[in-house]
Amino acid sequence: MRIPLVRSIAAFLAALALVFASALAPPARAAIEVNVNRGDVQPLPIAIPAFGGGQVGADIVQVIGANLQRSGLFRPLDPATFVETGLNAAVQPSFPAWKQINAQALVNGQARIVDGRLVVDFRLWDVFSEQQLLGLQFTASPENWRRVAHKISDQVYERLTGEKGYFDTRVVFVAETGGRAQRTKRLAIMDQDGANPSYLTDGSTAVMTPRFSSNSQEITYMTLKADGSQIYLFNLETGRRESLGAFQGMVFAPRFSPDGTKVAFSVERAGNSDVYVMDLRSRRTSRLTADPAIDTSPSFSPDGSQVVFNSDRSGSPQLYVMGADGSNPHRISYAQGRYTTPVWSPTGEFIAFTKQTGGEFHIGVMRADGSDERVLTSSYMDEGPTWAPNGRVLMFSREPASGASKLWTVDVTGRSLQPVPYPGAASDPAWSPLLQ
Amino acid sequence: MTAPFNSRAALRLALAAAAAATLAACASKPKPAPAAPPPPPPPPAETAPPPAPVGETVLPGSERDFVVNVGDRVYFDFDKYDIRTDAQPLLEAQAAWLKRYPAVAVRIEGNCDERGTREYNLALGARRANAVRDFLVARGVAGDRISTVSYGKEKPIDAGTGEEADAHNRNAHTAITGGAR
Numbered sequence: 001m002r003i004p005l006v007r008s009i010a011a012f013l014a015a016l017a018l019v020f021a022s023a024l025a026p027p028a029r030a031a032i033e034v035n036v037n038r039g040d041v042q043p044l045p046i047a048i049p050a051f052g053g054g055q056v057g058a059d060i061v062q063v064i065g066a067n068l069q070r071s072g073l074f075r076p077l078d079p080a081t082f083v084e085t086g087l088n089a090a091v092q093p094s095f096p097a098w099k100q101i102n103a104q105a106l107v108n109g110q111a112r113i114v115d116g117r118l119v120v121d122f123r124l125w126d127v128f129s130e131q132q133l134l135g136l137q138f139t140a141s142p143e144n145w146r147r148v149a150h151k152i153s154d155q156v157y158e159r160l161t162g163e164k165g166y167f168d169t170r171v172v173f174v175a176e177t178g179g180r181a182q183r184t185k186r187l188a189i190m191d192q193d194g195a196n197p198s199y200l201t202d203g204s205t206a207v208m209t210p211r212f213s214s215n216s217q218e219i220t221y222m223t224l225k226a227d228g229s230q231i232y233l234f235n236l237e238t239g240r241r242e243s244l245g246a247f248q249g250m251v252f253a254p255r256f257s258p259d260g261t262k263v264a265f266s267v268e269r270a271g272n273s274d275v276y277v278m279d280l281r282s283r284r285t286s287r288l289t290a291d292p293a294i295d296t297s298p299s300f301s302p303d304g305s306q307v308v309f310n311s312d313r314s315g316s317p318q319l320y321v322m323g324a325d326g327s328n329p330h331r332i333s334y335a336q337g338r339y340t341t342p343v344w345s346p347t348g349e350f351i352a353f354t355k356q357t358g359g360e361f362h363i364g365v366m367r368a369d370g371s372d373e374r375v376l377t378s379s380y381m382d383e384g385p386t387w388a389p390n391g392r393v394l395m396f397s398r399e400p401a402s403g404a405s406k407l408w409t410v411d412v413t414g415r416s417l418q419p420v421p422y423p424g425a426a427s428d429p430a431w432s433p434l435l436q
Numbered sequence: 437m438t439a440p441f442n443s444r445a446a447l448r449l450a451l452a453a454a455a456a457a458t459l460a461a462c463a464s465k466p467k468p469a470p471a472a473p474p475p476p477p478p479p480p481a482e483t484a485p486p487p488a489p490v491g492e493t494v495l496p497g498s499e500r501d502f503v504v505n506v507g508d509r510v511y512f513d514f515d516k517y518d519i520r521t522d523a524q525p526l527l528e529a530q531a532a533w534l535k536r537y538p539a540v541a542v543r544i545e546g547n548c549d550e551r552g553t554r555e556y557n558l559a560l561g562a563r564r565a566n567a568v569r570d571f572l573v574a575r576g577v578a579g580d581r582i583s584t585v586s587y588g589k590e591k592p593i594d595a596g597t598g599e600e601a602d603a604h605n606r607n608a609h610t611a612i613t614g615g616a617r
Contacts, residue, residue: 180550181595206590208554226543226611228585229558250562250586253555266559268586271517271566273559294559310556316515317556340553354553380597383553399550401597428554 009104009126009160012044043075044160047103047127050079051120052088053111056145060111060120063149064156067167067193070409071157071393072416077103089121089135098127105133107156111145118142122152124159133159146195147435154434166388167192170432171395172210172219172236175199176405176425185427187221189236192388192395192431194422200234209384210430213256214302214346219430220254220263231265233280244278253296257304257324264288264298264307275309277324288326299344299351300324301368308332308342308351308368319353321368332370337362341384344368346433347391350412354383354396363396365412376414381405386431395420397427497537497617502610506533509593510568512606515552517563519571527568530610531575538581539615544568546586547593547609549602554588561586568608583613 048065051057068074084097089110098106109122117139124134134155138148147168154165175188175197187207190197201207210221217236222229231244231254244251250268257264257277264277275288275298289295293313300307301324308321314331319339322329333339337357344351350365355375361382366373381399388394392412399405404425410417420426494501502508507530510523519527534540546561546568565584573579594604 179595181592183590208590224558224587224590226545226585227583250558252558266555268559268562271563271570271584273562294556294563296559297553297555312556338552340556356551356553381550 009044009128012041012104012160041073043069043073044104045075045077045102046105046107046156047077047082047098047101048107049082049085049087051109051111051122053120056118056142057109057111060109060145060149060152061107063146063193063195064107064153066421067150067153068156070193070416070418072411072413072418073157073161077101089123093125093127095125095127095130098125103127105156105160107152109152113142116142118145118148120148120152122155124156146191150191150193163392164390164434166390166393166431166434168435169389170435171386171407171420172200172212172221172430172432173407173422173426174207174210174428176427177203187234188426190422192420194420197422197424200236209253209428211255211386212430212432213260214258214389214433215260217432217435218256218260220256222252222254231263233263245283253298255299257300258302259304264300266296266298275307275326286326288322288324289329297341299342301344302346302348306368308344310340310342310353319351319366319370332366332368333373334370335373343385343387345387345391346389349391352385352387352394354385363394363410365394374412374414376410376412377408377417382408384428386429388431389433395429395431397429399427495617497540499612499616502530502533502540502612502616506530508610509607511603512564512608514549514602514606515560517560517567519567524571527571528575531572531577534572534577534581535575537615537617538578540612541581541583541614543583543585543611543613544572545591545609545611546584546588547591547605547607548587548589549605550589550592550597551602552589554590557588558586561588564606564608568610 048061050061065076069076081101083100084094087108093106104127106125106127111120119139121137123132126133138151140148150168153167157165169192170189171192172189175186177184184203185206186203187200188197206224208222210219212219219234222231229250229252231251232241234241247267252266254263254265262277262279266273267276272292273294273296275295276285278285291313293311295311298307298309305324306321307324310317311320317338317340318331319333319342320329320331337355339353339355341354342351352365355362355364360378362375363377363382363385364375379398380401383397385394385396393409395409397405398408405427407420407426407429494504507526510526544565546565548557548561565586569582569584592605594601
């Protein structure tokens with residue numbers, strides 16, 4: 001069987017590698033004000049016919065298709081065009097029927113209930129080489145069918161892109177109600193696709209800027225009241241919530257270290273904000289910056305050795321990197337604009353940030369040395385990026401000049417900008433690591 | 437007590453008489469012409485005396501005295517926290533008032549417009565609150581009477597967007613927390 005190379009998944013992978021690489025490639029300083037090169041890779045056409053097993057089989061497929069589509073790397077094909085119907089995981093697909101509609105990959109499967117448990121078999125096929133790429137079974141309680149769909153999505157994504165997936169994850173965020181001047185803010189959590197939202201606080205106290213630990217289901221966030229602010233740690237599995245303690249002055253902008261043993265944050269004294277770090281075991285706090293400028297929004301590198309933060313010590317807010325002990329702070333952002341909220345990617349590849357230029361706000365990425373800057377989004381107000389655990393997608397808040405704040409995702413090439421399907425007003429997203 | 441009963445009875449009688457008179461008038465009148473002009477408006481009540489005035493004075497040393505006669509908010513330029521010259525007379529007056537009423541404690545609340553990120557604005561609001569605090573302390577108000585907090589961009593007083601709303605929202609508010617009369 002001759003494989004038409006131009007259509008093979010191998011070709012897609014090669015193109016994908018180019019896109020991911022080209023996100024880094026061009027000399028940045030010259031191209032800084034230019035929006036990201038949107039790349040030319042065509043999303044991979046993938047067929048995901050309804051799994052056997054009735055409604056749950058159809059529902060699972062719907063979630064998988066939406067996940068893959070939102071990644072920007074896949075184009076799920078319209079089931080109305082499918083020639084072969086009634087596929088299930090036990091049957092070898094009729095490849096000519098899928099080649100005919102130009103499907104390059106095919107996922108088929110079967111859901112069933114066995115002894116009260118949901119059992120889902122699925123297979124991933126390379127249509128043109130007629131090879132099975134994956135064959136797996138997941139078992140879960142029936143109400144967890146969405147997680148099964150997310151796990152299958154992760155398997156397909158990983159097998160076809162060579163990168164870890166990010167679909168079996170959750171997002172903690174701030175759910176907002178009320179207008180700009182009377183806003184109520186509740187801590188909330190949902191699946192990364194906006195499903196299963198629930199609230200973690202009652203809205204009686206304003207909550208802001210939650211951040212996930214990168215290795216556990218624990219978050220840190222701040223509350224703001226007339227008598228000051230507090231930083232909390234909150235374990236989502238045990239429900240245990242504790243304050244970092246009382247400080248003289250305001251405390252804000254908390255972030256975990258990658259190993260979860262420390263929290264970096266800002267402390268304000270007599271109007272001046274500096275970056276501190278607390279060892280969570282000894283509860284000892286040490287100071288990382290001592291500058292009359294605003295020093296805030298710290299974020300650890302994934303190996304824990306460095307911290308990126310924003311400071312206006314040069315006269316306007318810019319990004320700086322220092323050692324995790326505060327040594328050798330040096331500026332990395334030099335293009336025109338005001339840079340804030342740097343967030344190191346989980347892979348260490350990039351630092352995402354919020355940038356303000358010419359009356360607009362942007363989400364962008366740059367290398368840790370400040371090179372290869374890419375502006376990914378532009379609007380009246382884009383703010384607060386958070387990385388998917390594979391470092392390929394960012395979620396952020398977007399608030400139009402009139403209207404509610406909403407959550408959006410953009411991939412690191414800037415090609416795929418999409419609203420998160422959560423219906424309410426929301427801000428300050430924090431993406432979890434992959435669920436266990 | 438009989439007086440209310442009697443007066444109510446009298447009123448009822450009067451109403452009954454008026455109703456009878458109306459009915460009688462209707463019965464005795466011919467059909468009204470279809471194009472009858474509207475009745476003339478009632479004459480202006482030239483003789484109604486104005487209600488007696490109620491004296492109202494803001495109590496010196498009260499929170500309202502401070503808000504109305506001194507002013508509780510000063511404004512800042514974009515991304516700035518130095519006290520503007522046009523804000524200095526108001527803060528001078530705040531200092532004088534606070535020295536006149538030494539039992540009063542205040543909280544300076546720093547606020548920012550929405551054209552900045554959340555965490556940076558918390559830091560900027562803290563600078564603004566502290567700039568006002570420093571001004572008052574330099575004019576002789578005891579520092580232990582003044583606390584500060586930053587609300588960043590979380591509590592705009594103007595829910596609009598645009599430069600005018602932004603200018604309103606870049607402020608420091610002096611809130612009385614205790615000791616006012």
